[in-house]
Amino acid sequence: MGSMERTVVRCAExxxxxxxxFPLQQLGSGRIGPGRLIRCPRCARLRHAVPVAVAAELEQR
Structure with a gap:
């Protein structure tokens, strides 16, 4: 089994x-957008999350 690719995401909080x-699923013939429901390890709840650019995140800090 190869190494898994990781995606950096930001939850709604x-x-x-x-x-x-971070599956990019489709509903019917159209995409449902880049966000997904995923369990956040910080707040331990299902939250809407979107991918973030790592370089942009590092610039904000």
Whole structure:
């Protein structure tokens, strides 16, 4: 089994974390957008999360 690619995401509460799975699924013929429901490790709740650019995140800090 190869190494898994990780995606850096930001949840609706603003927490930034990486995840091994961030599926880009489709509903019917159209995409549902870049966001997904994923369990945030910081607030331990299912939250809407979107991918973030790592370089842009580092510039904000």
């Amino acid at each position: 603003g927490h930034v974390f990486s995840t091994a799975s």
